[in-house]
Amino acid sequence: MDGTFVKGFLDPASVALIGVPRATGKGAFNVLENLLGFGYKGKVFPINPKLDSILGFAAYPTVKALPQVPDLAVVAVGRERVLDVVRDCAEKGIKRAVVVTQGFADADKRGGELQEDLSQLARASGLRVVGPNTLGVINHFAPFSTSFVDIPRDADPWPVSVVCQSGIFHAGPESFTGKIGKGIDIGNACDVGFTECLEYFARDPQTKVIVIHMEGLKEGRNFLKVAARASKEKPVLVLKTGRSEAGGKMALSHTGSMVGEHQVYRAAFKKTGLLDVADPEELTDAVKAFLFLPPIRGKRLGLISFTGAGAIMMADACEAYGMEIAKIPHEELKAIQELAPEWFRVSNPLDIWPPIMWGGYDRAMDTALKLLLESELVDGVVFISAALDSPLHSDLDPEERLKDRPYKETKPVTAWLYGDGTQQMAERLEKSTGVMVYPSISRAVSALSILYRYHLLRKRKRVPIEEIPAAKAREEVLMGEKALRLLDESGIPPAPYQVIRSEEEALDAASQLSYPLALKLISPMALHKTEVGGVALNIRDAHGLINAIRDMKDRVSQRDLTIEGFLLQPMVNGIELIAGIKRDPQFGPVITFGLGGIYTEVWKDFTLNLAPLDKGEAYEMIEGLKGKAILEGIRGGPRVDRAYLVQLLLDLSALAIEMPQIRELDINPLMASPHTCLAVDCRIIFG
């Protein structure tokens, strides 16, 4: 399963088309007709028992009747016939099939069952299936296409490969990637999925940028492993849709309603170096940047504006997209300052309008460009230019100023143009100067920001992502002492505790701990101690302790709960945090961290990442809290040493990897003080 078989889908020497319709022309959606129009040069075998020939090709009644074994079968028969047809293909010795047919897991229960059967058939026979519910594959290089929509072949394709769950990425690339070279619509992904396609494209020399359109994923950690490798080879952009869907929510005991699936996906993408994009427009912008701009090495931008208003919009965009306006000492701006009227003080963003009016366009633009392109304080350049059709302004043309500059090898340059000549000038600039033009100032800046995100992700040392064997465990819940002991053995220090069963033991234990104390019920039947009155806090003395035990026994006996004993703990001061493990059905163990109590509940202030974590990631989880200032010591509160928290998260991560049978683990509260970080209570669910 290293993905090499994928090539056979994209460039088969022969193909059987099963279920080719009789009709051709308008409204027929005839795969054969489209395939021929696309320029396919291989052998074609249409299969239709009711036809002798179609479009000049001899038709065969079944796959078994074919004179040779084709490289690929494209199956477009009614859903009830698909299994028989694919079985025939396997028996004939065909290795690959695209199942176009709809009405499987995308539809009703019967469809789900049919898909499960198809999936099993693929596994049992070794015949690999793309689909069902797909437009199949497209390859503008080969050329080859299985599309029942007539897509014109692009004679000059971009080295962009798409793995998607919808044919619109093949049929309408203008709206998503600009152009496309190869595409695999995995549809319902009953067999071939994202992982193998990604693995293939990562090594495909005709692919420079990989684009993934993902609605959902079934391949979990294996996908992560491959993604982490692929993203080192080339940029992998992910458009994840279905963020608003309810399904698949995680159910952390405290944060259950808050941890949307999408957050886990985002964490997974970031961890493996994939670049998630917010929408199709950001995707288009990014593809263009990765294909046609040199890499960026930092976030300091040099900005050239034609107008003061534009300079302000550029500054707004830099802040919005996390880029910096390069700080350039006025001394270094001398060359351009000299072209401006004396009342005008130049700074970055350079408003070159006054220098244009004083010294002419060519000198102003030449000077500004040279300055920013050569400055060591600048990592990338964005400029604004008027693009006016009027012959009176044909002198305002950046093209000549940009040609023959060596920046193409060193710094990315993007531009935004305004005026009635925008489209023509944009085409000229992109063709002859390597500057990429974007439809707004924001997008010109955002395109560089995604290059910068890629720069950071590539630089980063990655935690190796291991497969974690699925561990079977019977459903079991550990609470109180047992849970704290497990933490203790894993290097996570619990707050001191003693288990007591009688009043005498309690007084004994109290003398070893120190007042004020907390008393907690131990009962396997009480998942939520507070709710059954199983927690008493701030017990100040022996008298209080005895009363607390008696009161608790009273309350608990009214509810018919077994009392295994009580946990006695000193009250721990500090900042209340929570931390935990939650097994994601897709990606395995997820580590969560947050401020405790109402902070998590009301402000949803928590972070998460997939295990295993490295130090940097643990640090990021702490820094990612909106309320992190609380950890700095605020209003006389303690300042918490980050090192303790980082260590705790790393220990949790190790525990999550070592014990895959943990389904859920919640440390709540975790009390952090300047020099300790203690688990006060914990609940662990196996299974």
Place this chain on the structure above:
Amino acid sequence: MDGTFVKGFLDPASVALIGVPRATGKGAFNVLENLLGFGYKGKVFPINPKLDSILGFAAYPTVKALPQVPDLAVVAVGRERVLDVVRDCAEKGIKRAVVVTQGFADADKRGGELQEDLSQLARASGLRVVGPNTLGVINHFAPFSTSFVDIPRDADPWPVSVVCQSGIFHAGPESFTGKIGKGIDIGNACDVGFTECLEYFARDPQTKVIVIHMEGLKEGRNFLKVAARASKEKPVLVLKTGRSEAGGKMALSHTGSMVGEHQVYRAAFKKTGLLDVADPEELTDAVKAFLFLPPIRGKRLGLISFTGAGAIMMADACEAYGMEIAKIPHEELKAIQELAPEWFRVSNPLDIWPPIMWGGYDRAMDTALKLLLESELVDGVVFISAALDSPLHSDLDPEERLKDRPYKETKPVTAWLYGDGTQQMAERLEKSTGVMVYPSISRAVSALSILYRYHLLRKRKRVPIEEIPAAKAREEVLMGEKALRLLDESGIPPAPYQVIRSEEEALDAASQLSYPLALKLISPMALHKTEVGGVALNIRDAHGLINAIRDMKDRVSQRDLTIEGFLLQPMVNGIELIAGIKRDPQFGPVITFGLGGIYTEVWKDFTLNLAPLDKGEAYEMIEGLKGKAILEGIRGGPRVDRAYLVQLLLDLSALAIEMPQIRELDINPLMASPHTCLAVDCRIIFG
């Protein structure tokens, strides 16, 4: 100052061009040449003492030498000569001037002084000035333009009028409004500003949509008054730039660093019914929607997709833009369900691909459109359609399906197209069917969402915005008792308190209050009591009280502070809030509200709005808190009655209007319990 004079800027019968250059043609930026090219039919008087004639027009040495008084002067001389020239204009009897020249408040100190002089000259002479630092005005209807950039006249202008602070809105409307009818670049706005232009365009019959590009505002509450009226007449869209600029920050004593200017602007826009847009693309989308779509009456959208993937993206977009997917009972979808294969269950968004494959495009699209356009559960419709150039797909054409439907009068319909035929189909659809096509699914949904925002803003009853006379007051600070008394007189109940000066008085007072008590220093020199040790909390008995007084005296005497006395209060339980007034230099009194303590400090969880508030706005300020769940009663905390908080905010608002001399007022903390809401401490700054 009702704005009627603005007409004379946009449609003058005669114009003097002062400082016309000798050069014409490429790179000359010659206003006269451009004006003639634009098709101006009025009288033109070029002024240049060094020329006899230019472009066939007799040139005059000065304004005074003109044979008649022109309606308008366009001044483009060096900045040092501007004042003399404008004075000449005024003396000649000219009523309006556009000052194109740069180098005023946009430049150095000298420029600022020159602008101040120009401003005074305008006020003194009655000659109205647009500029300086401007491209001036443009009017594609008249036609008339003062632009030194050659902008082609649009023979078919849109009824869109722009008031801006940059010429790019005149020269590059493609990037901002699509097209433009009239535009006034107010530049540095030394005289004519947003308010008068807005007032004029609100009543101009050639204007259906008003667009404002604002960097900053000097006209404050007067602008608000006019904006509130204008936005009832027609949609007013505002693109506010410079959000990342540091300047002009408000300095609330606790929230000073957090209340960005931009939040106050946003509050002002919302209050007056202006629609702020995030970026130029949203602006373009909105203009098109307001010009060419009927109003929307609700947020329930009927969605038609060609693909399952598109349906998911539509759902994502609805959530992102606050629109709802109309809930349509399956019963009402019968007509389209009947066209689909039995395994396919139709719901909104309607994926019509299976119905197309089963029953053909025409029937599927007709049925889906009829259903959604006629449903009373649907307020607007968005559809996705393939737009493929291939003759094999010429049947997939929504144009015929949309023509001759009465929806244009009832519901807005937007679309997103994909495929190589997108541009052509978009043009056809927009022209012949009134459907507006947008470049992404998100933008097709977002365009309807801005229509919905306008619907809500129009429906809303507005608080009349009064001018608040600037009140002079000497700088003065009220704290403790004095501040609480002022609140009390304004209907805002303070927590009980007694002022004491001796230990005896303290014990006396304590017997009338109830322990635990709080003791607070009264000293005009100590603005921040906590920092000087001037606060003692949770005093449990008489002994503790005496100690607290002695300790505080000790601490304070070490700092050489005058002690006027002490404030004694019972400890008040409840939820800690803050509320206050802050005078914005632009818009006058701003009311702030938030959760107290670290919530404000760490999570920046507060809201604000301009006074006067109405009940709805007060309620919104409470609902706008991210942590509002705390007010609902959480973890055994009290549930606060919203009515008390609303009343408090209304009382604060009334106080702010009645006492314009208040520069800053902070109630901190404000303690809210189920049935009270008490000001525990307060500081008021006058001046």
